[in-house]
Amino acid sequence: MQSTFSGIEIGKRSLLTHNQGLQTIGHNLSNASTQGYSRQRVELGTVDPLYRPQLNRAMTPGQIGQGVETTRISRVKDMLLEGRIVANAADEGYWSQRDKYVLQLEQIYNEPSESSVRNLMDKFWDGWQELSIYPEQMSARQQVAQRGEALAEGIQNRYNSLNQLRSVLNDEVHVEVSRINTLTDQISDLNAEIAKVQAEGDEPNDLLDKRDLLVEELSGIIPVTIETKDPDEYSIYTNGIHLVQGAISRTFSTQTDPQNDGYSMVVWADSGAEFRPESGSLGAHIELRDQDICQEIQNLDNLAVNMADIVNEVHSVGFGINGRTGEEFFEHHPMVTNTQGNYDRSGDGVVDSSYIFRIGGTNQLTAQDQIGLEGTISLSGPNGLVEVPYRSDDTVQDVLVRINNSGAEVVARLDFQNKLTLKGAPSQNKDNPDFVIREVSDSGQFLAGYAGLLLESGDAGAYRWDQPDAITSLRAGADFAVAPLSHASAWLSVNPEILEDPASIATSLAVQNRPGDVGDGRVALEIASIRNSPVMVGQISTFDDYFADSVASVGLKGQQAQSALRTQEAIMKDLRDLRSSISGVSIDEELAQMIKFQHGYNAAARFVTKIDQMLETIINRLGV
Incomplete structure (x- = not known):
């Protein structure tokens, strides 16, 4: 049976719900400038009705509503x-x-x-x-x-x-x-x-x-x-x-x-x-x-x-x-003190590598002369060896250009005496030192007999840095220079004797x-x-x-x-x-919502007042 005082409960729920809505709006307005804040909304729902379909329900003409409640306060977020x-x-x-x-x-x-x-x-x-x-x-x-x-x-x-x-x-x-x-x-x-x-x-x-x-x-x-x-x-x-x-x-x-x-x-x-x-x-x-x-x-x-x-x-x-x-x-600061470029790369006290920056041939060349030779030059690159082929109708200049455009970490030029010079370039792999020639070989005779740089052609005459005294693979009289100390731009200076x-x-x-x-x-x-x-x-x-x-x-x-x-x-x-x-919080929208909840709160208060007056009639005047 529905209670005589159920109207008070319905009014109370309405007052609490609309008050919560007003508090949520106040929270939104207070955080309108807060970074990352998402506006919140009070979602309203009806309270479960008094009578449900079961055997002991009262014989009434339908379910009797019990007012409003807050189902959740949600963020407005996508x-x-x-x-x-x-x-x-x-x-x-x-x-x-x-x-x-x-x-x-x-x-x-x-x-x-x-x-x-x-x-x-x-x-x-x-x-x-x-x-x-x-x-x-x-x-x-x-x-x-x-x-x-x-x-x-x-x-x-x-x-x-x-x-x-x-x-x-x-x-x-x-x-x-x-x-x-x-x-x-x-x-x-x-x-x-x-x-x-x-x-x-x-x-x-x-x-x-x-x-x-x-x-x-x-x-x-x-x-x-x-x-x-x-x-x-x-x-x-x-x-x-x-x-x-x-x-x-x-x-x-x-x-x-x-x-x-x-x-x-x-x-x-x-x-x-x-x-x-x-x-x-x-x-x-x-x-x-x-x-x-x-x-x-x-x-x-x-x-x-x-x-x-x-x-x-x-x-x-x-x-x-x-x-x-x-x-x-200019002063030269070598990476190693050994004049042959020998260096202990593993740090075990035994020299195991050759740090050579430049190697030069003994023969004078003419850039426009055809070489009349065929073969393949192998040079150290960022990821293994880079192969540079040459043909008999190539000129010396053609071979130099092909080497320099091959992507190898070795570059080539003719020095002022027109002798072939190979130099180490900066390394893309941080495990390898800069300006160190790591490997040079030639299947033909361009680097050996023609330029006078390597002692012999083929794999047996290859220059490899992963061994001491690697310069023994160069022809007698070939020029070479030990690799410079790292970051030459930091120590470059004019020879003090010149100054x-x-x-x-x-x-x-x-x-x-x-x-x-x-x-x-x-x-x-x-x-x-x-x-x-x-x-x-x-x-x-x-x-x-x-x-x-x-x-x-x-x-x-x-x-x-x-x-x-x-x-x-x-x-x-x-x-x-x-x-x-x-x-985001819209001030205009929040004020509109505030008016809605304010009117709802006032209506609920008026409803409670009316119920109170009805109860007063029952309590004080019934039977008089």
């Missing part, structure tokens, strides 16, 4: 849209960091400017050109020495700037690894709290918002994917590996990588396996540090090594006005085994002509080509990063604007 935002956040983080640091890289190059390396090198060549005209003047010699020192300092300054930028990026990696670990710990803790609240049948809306905000921040650092198939276990993956699984999270740590100049690599803390994200801000920082800037440093080292080697090659055969010869203009006595600067060639005339400037002219000579700095033909390629490369990287960032920002703006239109 989870598919949230997944798209998380998926795209990694690209936004990646390109924003690339754009930021490539801009700093462009500022380091500072081209064109008075203090740029290119301008300093132009002045250096101009100094030699003037010296070739006035070899007897000490002022011209001092100018060459000073400009050489200025060029060396300019190259060192560029190296230091690039190295400092790498160090900054390395610090960024450490900071982001720490931030990732903090975020995953916070997310796993929230997962545990959310599971407890949901187990009690409540809606942890604010906790869910906090978790979504942390996940979006995490997705900007590393690429992540979310899995919610199991409603009791919220999981996050990166590179296909579990990062967060419910209340359990995995962490990262950093380890020093001796093969990468001592910079840190990111590893999984539990397994020690290396982690290299392909996108996100962490992926951008690692890529910039280990690829882009490392490549720029290698290119600068390549410039410094080859410039010093070629200038010294010419300078050492000339005579200064004081009669001295055999002097190197102390500019009269030692070579300008003349020998005449009948005696120093040339004081007015002989052929050596200075030869060095000045290096500016536009095919020096083969890797696949770059001349030094001018090197600068043009370097500036263009950095500029294109900057343009690509800027364009990609604008595109990604536009995509993310559209997604976030759409999310805001769905989940």
Whole structure:
């Protein structure tokens, strides 16, 4: 039987429900500017009616309603849209960091400017050109020495700037690894709290918002994917590996990588396996540090090594006005002290390798002569050997071009005496040293009999670096040079003896085994002509080509990063604007909802008053 006082209960429920609606609206309005907050809605439902279809139900003309109740307080959230935002956040983080640091890289190059390396090198060549005209003047010699020192300092300054930028990026990696670990710990803790609240049948809306905000921040650092198939276990993956699984999270740590100049690599803390994200801000920082800037440093080292080697090659055969010869203009710092290049690569106390930078033939060649030989030259490459075939109708120049365009980590040129020279190039594999020739062989006679470089052809005459005294495979009288100390751009400097006595600067060639005339400037002219000579700095033909390629490369990287960032920002703006239109708090809409609940509350209060008046009639007036 329905109670006489049931109307009071219905009114009370209505008052409580509308009061809860007003409180929820107040919560929304209070958090209108809170980052990551999703507006909440009170979902209303009818209370189960008094009578259900059963045998003992009262004989009444239908079910009697028992008022309203709050069924749930839900977040207004589009989870598919949230997944798209998380998926795209990694690209936004990646390109924003690339754009930021490539801009700093462009500022380091500072081209064109008075203090740029290119301008300093132009002045250096101009100094030699003037010296070739006035070899007897000490002022011209001092100018060459000073400009050489200025060029060396300019190259060192560029190296230091690039190295400092790498160090900054390395610090960024450490900071982001720490931030990732903090975020995953916070997310796993929230997962545990959310599971407890949901187990009690409540809606942890604010906790869910906090978790979504942390996940979006995490997705900007590393690429992540979310899995919610199991409603009791919220999981996050990166590179296909579990990062967060419910209340359990995995962490990262950093380890020093001796093969990468001592910079840190990111590893999984539990397994020690290396982690290299392909996108996100962490992926951008690692890529910039280990690829882009490392490549720029290698290119600068390549410039410094080859410039010093070629200038010294010419300078050492000339005579200064004081009669001295055999002097190197730039200082040479070998990687190993052994004059044969023998080195203990394994660190067991026994020499097992040969670190040779340059090997040169004994025969003079003419670039346009046909070689009349056939065979295949095998050279060390980034991933094994690179084969360079040659035919009988090829010219010497054809073979050189084919070697330099083969992708091998060995380059070829004719020196100023027209003898074949092979040089080690920077290595793409960090396990191999830069500027070390690792293997050279020839199935035919081009390198052996024709160029006078190898002692014999075939596998038996191959030059291989993984043994001591590898130079014994070279023909007697062949020229060679020990590999330079790593990062030549950091230590490049003019020979102190040249700076102390500019009269030692070579300008003349020998005449009948005696120093040339004081007015002989052929050596200075030869060095000045290096500016536009095919020096083969890797696949770059001349030094001018090197600068043009370097500036263009950095500029294109900057343009690509800027364009990609604008595109990604536009995509993310559209997604976030759409999310805001769905989940964001609208003041006008909330005020409209407030009026609705306010009227509902007032109506419920009026209803309770009327019921109270009816009960008063029954209690006080019935039977009077």
